[in-house]
Amino acid sequence: MPHAHFNDEDSNTSANPAFDHVLHARLSRRSLLRGGVGAASATALGGAAALSGCSTLGPVAPVNALGFAPVAKTMADQVSVPAGYTARVIYALGDPLTADTPAYRNDGTDADFGNRAGDHHDGIEWFGLDASGQPSDTFASRGLLAMNHEATTDEKLSSFFIHANGGTSTLPRPAAEIDKELMIHGIAVVEVQTDGKAWAAKPGSAFNRRVTTMTPTAIHGPARGSEHLVTKYSPDGTQARGTLNNCGTGRTPWGTFISGEENWFGYFFRDAKDDDARKKDKQVQALNRYGRKAGAASRHGWESGGASDTYTRWNNSAIGASAKDDFRNEMNTFGYIVEIDPYDKRQALRKRTALGRLGHENATFARATTGQPVVAYMGDDSRGEYIYKFVSDAKWDAADARPANRLAAGDKYLDKGTLYVARFKDDGSGEWLELSMDNPVIANSSYFEFKSNADVAVFTRLAADAVGATKMDRPEWGGVNPKNGEVYITLTNNSNRTPATADPANPRAYTDLKAGKEQKGNVNGHIVRLAEKAPTDASFLWDIYLFGAEAGADKSTVNLSHLTAENDLSSPDGLVFSKATGVCWIQTDDGAYTDTTNCMLLAALPGQRGDGGSKALAHGERTVTTHVGKPQTTATLKRFLVGPKGAEITGITETPDGRTIFVNVQHAGENTRMADVNDPSKFESRWPANAGYGAGQRPRSATIVITKNDGGVIGT
C-alpha cells in the first residue's frame, strides 16, 4: 500500500489482545481435529516429513551462501542492484496490453486504461509457457506475469498523475476522471519473453488481460447468496463487480493466481445519517469495525460521478427501499481472496469467501501433500489485526497439480474448509482458533450475532474478536520456507503499539527520530515465524525471526537482530521464498527510515524457529519476555536492491531456473504535490523516465526484470 496515506486504518476497538485469554481454545482444537486431520500431527516438527509426500513443487536446490556484494543505502532516484547484475524496466503504468493501443504519452492525456497497464504494481507471480503456448512449470524463457495494480498516487481525491492538469480535487468529480481511475485499479496478466539477451513484454499477446473495478465476478464459498451480499446489481447475492486495492499475491498448488483485496473500505462513502437509516441493522457494528463510520468520505469521491450504477455503487448507504434497491451492501462484496486463471481470460474472477473478509495482504500455501488438506496462511493488514489460516475440507490429489479445469480445482479446495485465527501465548506457543458456527464461542456470541457460516465469512474480523485472537503489528505478507515448512509473516510496523500494550509477539514500543522528529511505537516492524508439526495442526510454536531497525540503534532494546549497514531495514512488507534457491526475499514499505534510504529488497538465508532464545525487554515497570531468532550477519541477510525516491518495493517472482527475477516498484515520486503535476523539476522522482524508459517525465509504477550478467542464478 502507499505508506503515506491509507494504511492508518485502526478500527479494532475489541477488548483483545486477550493474551492470556484461554477462551474455548480447546473446543477449537477438538473441532480442528475432526475429519482425520489428527493423523498428520504425528509428522515430525520442522516439516521435513510433511514435505516428503507428493508435492506440487520441483526439487529445491538450496543456496548456502549469498554471493553478491551488498547494496548501500541510498536516496538516489534510481534502482540500485549489486555489481554483476542488470535491472531493466519492462512493464510500467499505461503500457499497452493490446497491439492497437497507442504508446503511453505519460502526460495525463492517455485514455483506454482497460487495455493498458494499471497503476501501483504490487504482488506478482510467474506462470510459465512452453514454446507452443501451453502452461509449463519448467520453461524459463516465456511466461505470463500476473500482478496486482493496487491503487494510485493521489492527493485530495484525484489520481493526479493520470489527469492532464492533475484532475479535480473537489466534489462532485467529473465522470471522465472517475472512469479512468476505475480502470487503473485491479489485476493484469501480461506475457513476457526473452530472446536470450533481453526480456520484453508482448503487447499483442492473446493472453494479456486486465481485471478492473468493473469486471464481473462470481461470489463463491459460504457467503454466496448471503443476504449481506444482496445489491441492486445482484439481488440474489451471487455476483459482484470488480476487485479493488489488490495487494499481495499467491500461487495455488493447482496453478492459479491469488490476489488479496486490502484497503477497499476507504473507497466507499457513507451518509452521515446512515446509522439511523439502518435502525437496528447489525451491520452498523460491522461497518464501524471495518473502518467505515457514518459520514465517512471516500478516497476518490467516485460516488459523485452521476446517476449511473458505475458511480452510485460507491455510496454504501441505505438509501433505497431495500438492499435490492441500493448499494448498502456493496462494501461486503470486497475484502476477499480472489482467484483467477491466468491462462484463460474468458473465465470470470472468483471471490473465495471461505478465506474470510479482511484487509487481505496475500495468501501463501503450505506445500500440498497427497491425502492432506490444502492449507493457506494470511495476514490482515491494519494496526491491531490478526493472522489467519485456512484448511480445506478436500484432501490434496496430486493429479490436481495440472488440472483440466483450474478454477474447478479452486472450487474444490477453496470453497469448503475451515478458517482459523492465531492466538500467540507468552511461552512461545500459540493456537489456531476456529472461526465457524461449530465453535460455540461464535455460535453463542453476545458480541455479534452470527447466524451462519456466511455471516462468519462476511464479518470475519468480528468473529476473530469474539474468540480472542492476538492483535498484531499490521500483518502483511506470509511465506512458507520450502526447507522446513515454517511460516514467516511480516508485521510491518505499528504506531499505536505502546509500552503498556507491548506483548511477547509484538514486544517493542520505542521512540526513533526521523529528521529530528519523534516516531513512536513499533517503528521499524518485525517478522514472526511459526513452526507447526503439520500445516493442519491446531497449535504452533513461534519466535521473532527478525526485527527491523536502524544499524545504529541500541542492540539490547531496538536492534535486537544486530543489523549492520549492509542489512539494516525498516518496515518489512513483501516476503517471498524462492522455490529455486530457498532464498527469502524481504521487501520494505517504509516511511520511518526514509530520511536515510529509499525502500529496498534484501536476500536472507533464515535458520529455524527457536535458534535464538528468549529476551527480556523492560517497558517501565513491565518486563516483556519474547522469543527471538539468532542475530543476523551478512552471511544470513544482505541488501540486494534499493528503489527510486518515494517508491515502495512490492512483489517479486522468478523463473523456475532461478536465473531471472521480476520485481515491482510502486509509487515512485508519491510525495510529489498535485500542484506540481506539470513541473518535472519539482517531481520527487522522474523514474523510470530517468532510466531511459518511455515518454514523459511523470513517475510511473513499474515491473523490472533482474538478471545476472554471467547468466547465473540470482543471489548466488
Ligand code: FEO
Ligand atoms: Fe498493500 Fe499491506 O500493503
Ligand code: CA
Ligand atoms: Ca504490501
Ligand code: CA
Ligand atoms: Ca531514524
